[in-house]
Amino acid sequence: xxxxxxxxxxxxxxxxxxxxxxxxxxxxxxxxxxxxxxxxxxxxxxxxxxxxxxxxxxxxxxxxxxxxxxxxxxx
Numbered sequence: 001x002x003x004x005x006x007x008x009x010x011x012x013x014x015x016x017x018x019x020x021x022x023x024x025x026x027x028x029x030x031x032x033x034x035x036x037x038x039x040x041x042x043x044x045x046x047x048x049x050x051x052x053x054x055x056x057x058x059x060x061x062x063x064x065x066x067x068x069x070x071x072x073x074x075x
Contacts, residue, residue: 040062
């Protein structure tokens with residue numbers, strides 16, 4: 001009888017661990033998306049000292065890099 005109780009305790013601990021992992025994963029994903037959005041909004045001020053054409057080119061390049069990162073096509 002003790003082994004059956006231990007089995008169910010272990011099973012419940014495993015399921016709680018999986019649920020906690022999924023919740024943490026989703027929270028981290030939301031956090032990454034928020035930080036990425038903030039970074040994209042702050043990029044123009046970081047390149048304000050450059051001429052307009054060069055700044056626009058750099059922002060376009062960063063946009064392409066972000067899109068490729070989301071698509072998983074690195075390198």
